[in-house]
Amino acid sequence: MLQKSITKTLANILLSHYIKEYVRIKDKIAVLALHGGFIERGTEQITRYIEKNSNASIYIISGRAKRQNFKKFHVTSSDINIDESTKLKTIVSSCDSCITIHGHDKTEFPNTIFLAGPDKNLLKLLAFSLKNKLPACYKVEVETENIPEDINCSNKNNIVYKFKKGGVQIELPQSLRTTRNNNLTNHYSSSALFGDSLVVAQAIVRVIKKNS
Numbered sequence: 001m002l003q004k005s006i007t008k009t010l011a012n013i014l015l016s017h018y019i020k021e022y023v024r025i026k027d028k029i030a031v032l033a034l035h036g037g038f039i040e041r042g043t044e045q046i047t048r049y050i051e052k053n054s055n056a057s058i059y060i061i062s063g064r065a066k067r068q069n070f071k072k073f074h075v076t077s078s079d080i081n082i083d084e085s086t087k088l089k090t091i092v093s094s095c096d097s098c099i100t101i102h103g104h105d106k107t108e109f110p111n112t113i114f115l116a117g118p119d120k121n122l123l124k125l126l127a128f129s130l131k132n133k134l135p136a137c138y139k140v141e142v143e144t145e146n147i148p149e150d151i152n153c154s155n156k157n158n159i160v161y162k163f164k165k166g167g168v169q170i171e172l173p174q175s176l177r178t179t180r181n182n183n184l185t186n187h188y189s190s191s192a193l194f195g196d197s198l199v200v201a202q203a204i205v206r207v208i209k210k211n212s
Contacts, residue, residue, distance in 0.1 A: 042177025118166030
């Protein structure tokens, strides 16, 4: 019971030696994996691929405990206080807009990607690129009323609202976050991506390159 009463904050999780925090400032579009590593598997690898193949800036919080990373280190995008991380505050102040990469566990939507956020132009471009690149078995949902409330980005405290031009939150099903089971050193790199997970990263890169 005591464990459940502890409020997870960005400041608290960054104290753990199982958490790694990365930032690299390049262009004015930032790509964030706030739940990287084993918190929401695949999101860090997708973010690293995008950074490697575009001019996007990146910020990653990577959970690397042997188990229970989600339970221990998942802080929702609306609960993250940018003042609790110098690196996060730097990327928010340095970039104009953002794309946040998340993973959802909605079993009733195993092949659905949810896109939401205040930057409607960027959202439209990302939706088009994902629909164009991915197989027809996947659905890209952008209508707020069709997106589960907890991931529809309606909370104005969400980090996408902290950027000058706003941003887009991408929620990926498990089927689009699969990675090769390499050793721990390579597991977090972009080389771990394959199949449709790689296609997702390539579709996002395409949008960033056209808008940088």
